[in-house]
Amino acid sequence: MEELFKVAGQLLETHDFNWPELYLKVVHFYLAHADYETALGWHFKLMPMFRPDLDSFGALLASCAIDFTPKLQSTLTKIYVFSPYRELYDYVVPALFESGQSHAARVWRKRFNLFNDHPKSPKSMPFLDFLSRYFSAIQLTKEELAVLNGDTSDGDGVGTSVQKDTRLETNSSFFSDRFTARWFASSWTSSEFAINLMHKIGLRTISYYSLQSIALREDDAHGVADRLKQLRKLGIEIRSGAFCNAIISFAERGEDDLLRTLLHCDIHPEEFGNPETRSTLLASSAQRQDWGLERLLQEVEGVAATPGPSKDNIISKDLNKHLSMALSMKHLAKVRNVVDRMDSLDVTMEQKNSKALLSRIFEDIWYHPKLTRQGTLDRAIHLSLRVARHGVAVPVRYWQILLYNLGRLGRFNDLEGLSYEICELYRPEPGGLIPVHRQDQPPKPDSKTKELNGESETWSEYYSFADGKKKRSHFKEEFWRAEIGPCQNETNPKQKYHKRSKNRNDPNYAFRIPADLPFTNRQHPIQKIFDISLQRAIVRWGFDQTLAQQPIQPSLANTKPVGIADFDLACGVRLLAVLRDKGVYVDPQIVRSTVINRLAVARLPMRPRARARDDRELSPANMKRLVEGAWGSQILPNEAQLASEIEKQKPKLWKSYPRLFEKSYDNDDRISSSKPHASRTKEKG
Numbered sequence: 001m002e003e004l005f006k007v008a009g010q011l012l013e014t015h016d017f018n019w020p021e022l023y024l025k026v027v028h029f030y031l032a033h034a035d036y037e038t039a040l041g042w043h044f045k046l047m048p049m050f051r052p053d054l055d056s057f058g059a060l061l062a063s064c065a066i067d068f069t070p071k072l073q074s075t076l077t078k079i080y081v082f083s084p085y086r087e088l089y090d091y092v093v094p095a096l097f098e099s100g101q102s103h104a105a106r107v108w109r110k111r112f113n114l115f116n117d118h119p120k121s122p123k124s125m126p127f128l129d130f131l132s133r134y135f136s137a138i139q140l141t142k143e144e145l146a147v148l149n150g151d152t153s154d155g156d157g158v159g160t161s162v163q164k165d166t167r168l169e170t171n172s173s174f175f176s177d178r179f180t181a182r183w184f185a186s187s188w189t190s191s192e193f194a195i196n197l198m199h200k201i202g203l204r205t206i207s208y209y210s211l212q213s214i215a216l217r218e219d220d221a222h223g224v225a226d227r228l229k230q231l232r233k234l235g236i237e238i239r240s241g242a243f244c245n246a247i248i249s250f251a252e253r254g255e256d257d258l259l260r261t262l263l264h265c266d267i268h269p270e271e272f273g274n275p276e277t278r279s280t281l282l283a284s285s286a287q288r289q290d291w292g293l294e295r296l297l298q299e300v301e302g303v304a305a306t307p308g309p310s311k312d313n314i315i316s317k318d319l320n321k322h323l324s325m326a327l328s329m330k331h332l333a334k335v336r337n338v339v340d341r342m343d344s345l346d347v348t349m350e351q352k353n354s355k356a357l358l359s360r361i362f363e364d365i366w367y368h369p370k371l372t373r374q375g376t377l378d379r380a381i382h383l384s385l386r387v388a389r390h391g392v393a394v395p396v397r398y399w400q401i402l403l404y405n406l407g408r409l410g411r412f413n414d415l416e417g418l419s420y421e422i423c424e425l426y427r428p429e430p431g432g433l434i435p436v437h438r439q440d441q442p443p444k445p446d447s448k449t450k451e452l453n454g455e456s457e458t459w460s461e462y463y464s465f466a467d468g469k470k471k472r473s474h475f476k477e478e479f480w481r482a483e484i485g486p487c488q489n490e491t492n493p494k495q496k497y498h499k500r501s502k503n504r505n506d507p508n509y510a511f512r513i514p515a516d517l518p519f520t521n522r523q524h525p526i527q528k529i530f531d532i533s534l535q536r537a538i539v540r541w542g543f544d545q546t547l548a549q550q551p552i553q554p555s556l557a558n559t560k561p562v563g564i565a566d567f568d569l570a571c572g573v574r575l576l577a578v579l580r581d582k583g584v585y586v587d588p589q590i591v592r593s594t595v596i597n598r599l600a601v602a603r604l605p606m607r608p609r610a611r612a613r614d615d616r617e618l619s620p621a622n623m624k625r626l627v628e629g630a631w632g633s634q635i636l637p638n639e640a641q642l643a644s645e646i647e648k649q650k651p652k653l654w655k656s657y658p659r660l661f662e663k664s665y666d667n668d669d670r671i672s673s674s675k676p677h678a679s680r681t682k683e684k685g
Contacts, residue, residue: 001026005045012049021186022050024060027079031064036075043079055179057083058091062201065092068104077111088112090121095201097127100431100515106131106138118143122150123202130513133442134523181209184217191217191227199234206231207239208269215247221259224251233346242278242304243269249303261296272300320350327356332379335360339386354392357383362398369405377405381418388425393435393510396528403534407541412571415538416564419530419575423582426519426526433512441511442523519583530584535576536594542572543598551613569623570595570630577631592635595627596642600649620646 008019023046030039052060064076080088089112096105105127112118118141119128128148131138140148180203184194191214206214214231218224228251231238238244243262250259271277278301285293319342326334335357342349349357361380369377381402388394399422406415426434519526546569567574573591580586602618616622620642628634636642 062095086117102514177207181213184213242272349390393437395437410545431515520585539572539594567630574630
């Protein structure tokens, strides 16, 4: 590497030749091989002479920051600190948020703010919207508030330093198509890896430059078709145009020669989009007897003359149309068949269809189930899970309706299964973002009260010593900037304004939360689904409904239980323990008080109880063993105190269950009044 560095320096000095992407290739190589000290050393050597542009440096930092290994993060922090760039917030923070790592995004946000590096692009708006709702105690800077409120184009100097021409508008990605094309064309990463990496850091749309770079990396049309499938699977859209449509058409048809000629011809991709230019080129190629180019232009003309969606788009539109018709006719059996077909072909359900399907599913289902309509309930569970897997936000109340139905019907194994499925939906294995329904979103905070008062000091101006006293730092950013020169964007005062994004009041704006948001967050949809009322109900269902049934043999033996139903009267407690282990916040006090209450209720006269369940089984000692075995640790008081707590419940039960006591006394009166008559009859006999 030292020899290569020396040669690159000589080429730069003698021939003014800048070795392309030398900094990116070297630093990324050592970072990828976890040689962090060497990577940092080469950063110091290469940055002054072979400085990458802002987009390239931002992409490098964002792609590596996704890995939250402590040593790597420490190295990246040093690379950032000792670099001339202070406009990296809009690269790294949104990329981390898109990958579902909100904790890492918050760490880097704090780091950027310390160095006076603030967001200027609407790309950071989804993260800031999430931050303001779920972490309302965090104060946003005035620059962040400007981006959050959509004021990135004017006003008190905020957002007036606008991005370079290479930044893209809101609904595409963080980088220009020329930059992503260079990234895809780089030989230091595989094409598949480069696509996955750019998707992780926010790429959602590509144009002809990027598509051409991807296609040139493949050997034949089959390889290009595989890359097109990868793009569709990741949800990366290809902008329509004659050049892009021709590449897609040739790749899907397996036309190797046509595809090769198109990719290597010297005609600029934009020229294919102009019909007059195509006609001129076609006439010129015929006149020059360039039959290969003439055939290519004829095929491109044919593709352009018959514009239309790709095969996958046609299938998607047809299936969504069939689903819409089935929903309008209220044929749920046909709806299920169409949804099955969609899943098998990996077709996404349209938003309007998902909304209509959910409304149709829950027309006949409410919180109180009907024994005769359990088939409807099963179908609702099946379809709700299918809709959720299509990336659709299912309202919290719909999940609660299904859980209440299963619990009240005593279907505890199904209740456990659905609870597990719901938790998995909100904690997907690949990470990423999860949609939240409008009804379940936390309210928007009053952003005006959150603005920081006055000008805050940054780390570049001050730092704190161990004694807690702030002292003037002798290391200024100006020192590093003076050593390696100003940034390109600083030397060019003519900058273009960035297009404004869809703000959070736009009906098309989809609010999403990252996969790493803890379930214990009070505003998390999981916490709203399994709220205190449902937790109390789960313990109650498990106790009351099991009490009326014969005891399960495994719970009385010493065999190890498997499902929650094997925990007998404590099956509800066991389900809450399973949810707790998955990260759901379960209040131990709620569990304890509900168990004691149900033990007291079980002793009421006329309460449904199986004959095999005697008072010994409901004794404090036995119930303490059963409940704490289900919970996994001590949760109830000692036996004497538990018996005392049960006795204290009796006065409350007189008010809560007066009819049971009335029936009990009426029954006792009938029994006592019938005893003398029975004795007289016996004497006569």
